[in-house]
Amino acid sequence: MSGAAEEFRGVAGRFGEVVAAVPADRWDAPAPVDGWVARDVVRHLVEWFPGFLAGGSDVVLPPVPSVDDDPVVAWESFAGSVQSLLDDPATADRSFDNPHTGSWPLPQAVSQFFTSDVFLHTWDLAVASGQDPALDPERCAGMLAGMEQWEEAMRSSGQYGPRVPVPDDAPAQDRLMGFIGRDPAWRP
Helix, strand or coil, rough: HHHHHHHHHHHHHHHHHHHHHHHHHHCCCCCCCCCCCHHHHHHHHHHHHHHHHHHHHHCCCCCCCCCCCHHHHHHHHHHHHHHHHCCCCHHHHHHHEECCCEEEEEEHHHHHHHHHHHHHHHHHHHHHHCCCCCHHHHHHHHHHHHHCCCHHHHHHCCCCCCCCCCCCCHHHHHHHHHHCCCCCCCCC
C-alpha cells in the first residue's frame, strides 16, 4: 500500500468523522469561506476533484449521491472511491499530466492536490459546525513551510484569500489558517 493511500486514509478519515458529527441543523450554517455554508465544504471536495483528476489522467471517478440530499453519504461514497483508487497497486504506475501543474505520479498528485485540500477544509467544516477544529500540528507546520515558498503563485491562482495576520508565535494551525486566508478566531 502506498504512502499516499495511508495518508489519505488518515486525513479523509478525520474529515469523515467531522462530517458524520455535523448536527442536522448545522449543514446550512455559515462556513469560514465567504459565501459558503457547511454543506458547501463537502460539495467543494466532491465536485472539483473528479474533473481535475480526469483532466490529467484516464481516471473517471463514479458519481456520488447528492450533497444536498445527504452530505454524509456523499462524502463516504466519494472518499471510498478515492481510497480504492489509491489502494489499487496499479495506481502506483499511473501518471497525472496537467498543463498547469506538470507531470506527477498519480498517487503523489492526489496527495499534493486533494489530500492537502481535505486536510485544510477539515478546519472549515469543524468550525462551521461547532466542532473542535484541532488539526495535526506537525502536518500544519509542514504544510505551512511548504506553502510559504509558493505564496506568490498560490495568491495569484485565486484559490487563496489574502493572508490573515497572526502572531509569529501562534500555534502552527493558526499560522496555517492565516496563511490560506482564514481568521483562526472565526466562528459562525
